[in-house]
Amino acid sequence: MSASTTSLTLKGHDILFPPLPYDMHARADLATGDDQLQRFINNATLSKDLQRREVCAQTFGDNYDAMRSLAAEIKQHTLDHLDHYLEQFVDAATGTGAHVHFAATAQQANEICVGIAKREKLTQCVKSKSMVTEEMRLVPALVKVGVEVVETDLGEFIIQIDDDAPSHIVAPMIHKDRTAVARAFERELGSPYTENPQELTQIARNHLREKYRTADLGICGANFLVARTGSAVICTNEGNGRLCTSVPRVQVAIVGIEKLVPDMNHLAVLLKLLARSSLGQPITVYNHIMTGPKRKHELDGPEQMHIILVDNGRTEILREETREMLRCIRCGACLNACPVYRKLGGHAYGAVYSGPIGALITPMFKGLDKYPDLPHASSLCGACYEACPVKINIPKYLIQLRAQMVRRRITKWPDRLFYGLWGMSLRHPATYRFGGWVQKQMFRAKARAAGTAGRGDRYTDRGWLSKAPGPLAGWTRARDLPTPPSNSFRYWWKMRS
Amino acid sequence: MFSASSIQCDRSMIGFACAPGCHTLCCVNVSLFITCLTDTFYPRTGIAVVKVLEHLGCKVDFPEAQTCCGQPLWNNGFAADAKTLAKRMIRVFEDAPYVVTPSGSCAAMIRDYYGEMFEDDPQWREPAQGLVDKTYEFVEFLIKVLNVDLREHDVQWNGDVTYHYSCHLRGIGVTDEAERLMAQIDGLNYMPLEKKEQCCGFGGTFAMKYPQISGSIVNDKVDCISQTGTATVISNDAGCTMNLSGACRRAGCDVGFKSLAEVIAEGMGLIDVDVE
Ligand code: SF4
Numbered sequence: 001m002s003a004s005t006t007s008l009t010l011k012g013h014d015i016l017f018p019p020l021p022y023d024m025h026a027r028a029d030l031a032t033g034d035d036q037l038q039r040f041i042n043n044a045t046l047s048k049d050l051q052r053r054e055v056c057a058q059t060f061g062d063n064y065d066a067m068r069s070l071a072a073e074i075k076q077h078t079l080d081h082l083d084h085y086l087e088q089f090v091d092a093a094t095g096t097g098a099h100v101h102f103a104a105t106a107q108q109a110n111e112i113c114v115g116i117a118k119r120e121k122l123t124q125c126v127k128s129k130s131m132v133t134e135e136m137r138l139v140p141a142l143v144k145v146g147v148e149v150v151e152t153d154l155g156e157f158i159i160q161i162d163d164d165a166p167s168h169i170v171a172p173m174i175h176k177d178r179t180a181v182a183r184a185f186e187r188e189l190g191s192p193y194t195e196n197p198q199e200l201t202q203i204a205r206n207h208l209r210e211k212y213r214t215a216d217l218g219i220c221g222a223n224f225l226v227a228r229t230g231s232a233v234i235c236t237n238e239g240n241g242r243l244c245t246s247v248p249r250v251q252v253a254i255v256g257i258e259k260l261v262p263d264m265n266h267l268a269v270l271l272k273l274l275a276r277s278s279l280g281q282p283i284t285v286y287n288h289i290m291t292g293p294k295r296k297h298e299l300d301g302p303e304q305m306h307i308i309l310v311d312n313g314r315t316e317i318l319r320e321e322t323r324e325m326l327r328c329i330r331c332g333a334c335l336n337a338c339p340v341y342r343k344l345g346g347h348a349y350g351a352v353y354s355g356p357i358g359a360l361i362t363p364m365f366k367g368l369d370k371y372p373d374l375p376h377a378s379s380l381c382g383a384c385y386e387a388c389p390v391k392i393n394i395p396k397y398l399i400q401l402r403a404q405m406v407r408r409r410i411t412k413w414p415d416r417l418f419y420g421l422w423g424m425s426l427r428h429p430a431t432y433r434f435g436g437w438v439q440k441q442m443f444r445a446k447a448r449a450a451g452t453a454g455r456g457d458r459y460t461d462r463g464w465l466s467k468a469p470g471p472l473a474g475w476t477r478a479r480d481l482p483t484p485p486s487n488s489f490r491y492w493w494k495m496r497s
Numbered sequence: 498m499f500s501a502s503s504i505q506c507d508r509s510m511i512g513f514a515c516a517p518g519c520h521t522l523c524c525v526n527v528s529l530f531i532t533c534l535t536d537t538f539y540p541r542t543g544i545a546v547v548k549v550l551e552h553l554g555c556k557v558d559f560p561e562a563q564t565c566c567g568q569p570l571w572n573n574g575f576a577a578d579a580k581t582l583a584k585r586m587i588r589v590f591e592d593a594p595y596v597v598t599p600s601g602s603c604a605a606m607i608r609d610y611y612g613e614m615f616e617d618d619p620q621w622r623e624p625a626q627g628l629v630d631k632t633y634e635f636v637e638f639l640i641k642v643l644n645v646d647l648r649e650h651d652v653q654w655n656g657d658v659t660y661h662y663s664c665h666l667r668g669i670g671v672t673d674e675a676e677r678l679m680a681q682i683d684g685l686n687y688m689p690l691e692k693k694e695q696c697c698g699f700g701g702t703f704a705m706k707y708p709q710i711s712g713s714i715v716n717d718k719v720d721c722i723s724q725t726g727t728a729t730v731i732s733n734d735a736g737c738t739m740n741l742s743g744a745c746r747r748a749g750c751d752v753g754f755k756s757l758a759e760v761i762a763e764g765m766g767l768i769d770v771d772v773e
Contacts (some may be wrong), residue, residue, distance in 0.1 A: 383695075385668075471705055479746070479747045
């Protein structure tokens with residue numbers, strides 16, 4: 001079995017951690033051939049993308065672009081002065097009574113979290129959705145030391161009991177439908193089979209309420225950290241994050257260092273854009289701002305609050321040339337807008353982060369040589385850049401990654417030779433014309449042989465190939481190839497003058 | 498900027514050369530950047546562009562030393578080779594007041610990336626910016642520079658069409674310009690595509706290296722095209738046209754492809770109506 005096809009047999013979160021270097025073709029073949037998946041993703045992404053456009057147009061009108069620029073500037077400024085804001089955050093958070101930890105790697109972050117669980121003898125954890133914990137593979141690390149972990153985001157919960165893996169930053173079960181949920185609930189929770197969404201939600205709710213009541217550890221991520229106040233902010237639509245972070249005795253927030261914003265007024269701008277960009281909502285239903293553990297006079301809230309700040313490759317991206325990528329607020333708008341994501345879904349990217357932003361940061365986090373397909377599996381159409389609320393120029397950076405692959409010779413030699421020769425031939429009009437002529441003769445001869453040489457005059461008489469040789473074989477695997485007509489534009493111009 | 502109805506200035510009407518700084522249409526000199534694909538695969542589009550521009554009063558010039566803008570090399574990471582070609586482009590079009598190209602993606606290559614390419618190169622930064630500032634995609638040029646209103650030119654073209662919006666227009670801020678022009682053509686019935694904003698899946702080498710992905714994206718487009726029931730698709734980017742027409746042919750969707758330049762030229766009676 002090739003490395004590419006082994007990736008098809010993986011289950012659960014291993015789906016997001018395939019053998020490296022990752023070859024995406026097998027999963028891409030599978031996804032594009034799966035009619036059901038095509039329907040789910042197409043419908044979900046299209047409607048979310050449309051909602052985003054409509055709501056943003058309604059709210060911001062002509063100022064949408066200016067709003068995105070402002071958000072981009074806020075994030076960029078914070079990243080440009082990250083050391084300052086980190087320090088400010090740590091001081092403020094410590095002042096509120098929270099414990100702040102630093103983790104350079106995913107492993108360290110896991111060790112810190114596991115350490116807290118062991119020291120406090122915690123055994124039952126409720127967890128809300130967090131991308132960084134996926135990156136770290138935190139859940140298995142906790143399970144290994146005897147902590148039962150329950151995902152409380154409805155989508156993540158279903159993924160968990162179905163031994164599947166999330167496939168979208170915001171909508172983890174975008175690749176599944178109600179029938180899959182109904183079957184999983186029937187099998188794992190012993191509930192009667194139903195496809196009614198209200199009933200399904202109620203079943204999950206009843207199951208989860210019990211878990212909240214008995215949990216002693218609550219784990220969450222954070223959408224933002226506010227430097228001045230030392231607060232962690234989580235945005236959820238189900239209210240599960242709020243329960244996770246207020247009922248259990250010990251609370252741990254695990255957050256990437258790029259999530260900082262200077263102050264509350266900056267937060268307001270980003271919250272406005274996050275809700276609208278991710279689900280086309282005017283505001284996320286629950287915006288939960290946590291500032292420290294339970295105070296002395298308070299009745300509710302965790303006794304201990306820990307914040308683990310995770311680097312895990314981020315300072316590497318913080319280099320000036322690539323810093324912009326860290327502005328990402330994980331809204332998922334670029335995934336919904338992307339024609340490639342709309343055909344593949346998340347799993348084909350072979351990593352925790354999928355879609356355009358995943359194609360960019362996965363090779364940055366894990367190595368270009370480990371994910372050579374990701375920067376290339378894009379038509380560079382720019383829909384992601386247009387959708388991004390913090391204006392990350394994703395196509396530009398994908399091209400930069402491709403250039404890096406050429407420089408580091410990760411690009412294979414036949415490609416380097418081909419482009420080298422092509423580039424040379426384009427440097428002179430004579431070789432350019434000659435190249436064009438050879439190509440034309442070759443194609444036209446083949447079209448004649450296939451009996452498809454065209455009609456029309458000498459400027460439109462193109463033929464067609466349904467099977468082309470060499471690098472063009474990929475082209476004709478999916479569609480026919482037109483051949484050039486007899487005469488070129490240059491010829492016309494010459495004859496005319 | 499100009500009014501398309503004032504085709505000639507007073508001086509040129511009586512046979513004199515225009516005064517310096519004269520801004521009527523007869524004094525707009527345009528250099529055509531044909532692009533590799535249009536040159537070889539869609540020469541008729543190039544012919545149409547020349548004839549329409551001339552009909553509108555422009556003087557069109559075609560610098561024969563031009564080759565390629567370097568887009569395929571740049572997009573695949575061969576930045577040094579792309580730069581060599583970019584320098585060549587800048588030199589070839591040095592004296593042109595306007596550079597017009599029938600391809601949105603080649604216009605976007607120049608406008609989006611030539612600046613970045615020579616950011617740190619004091620010798621080339623300015624000339625590069627010069628080319629960036631004067632390069633236009635054909636349809637964009639008609640609207641933004643020539644201020645053309647086709648209703649003043651009696652353009653008659655009978656038939657149902659749909660239109661493919663090429664992604665690279667997004668990058669250069671072109672949105673509904675082609676649709677505005679189509680609305681000014683007599684007899685042309687425009688039926689918009691569903692998922693108009695979605696890419697056709699071309700992406701250069703992407704189409705060859707990831708045929709399963711590119712193929713399923715383009716087939717999506719083919720479905721949308723056949724849903725309109727039109728016989729003609731207007732597509733203004735040679736790459737998109739190759740991809741879309743090839744996929745339509747493979748799927749048995751019997752439609753013809755034309756650029757808007759061809760439709761306008763046919764509608765103005767400048768070239769024969771072609772039934773592909
Ligand atoms: S890159 Fe932009 S659009 Fe994509 S998830 Fe991040 S913030 Fe959202």
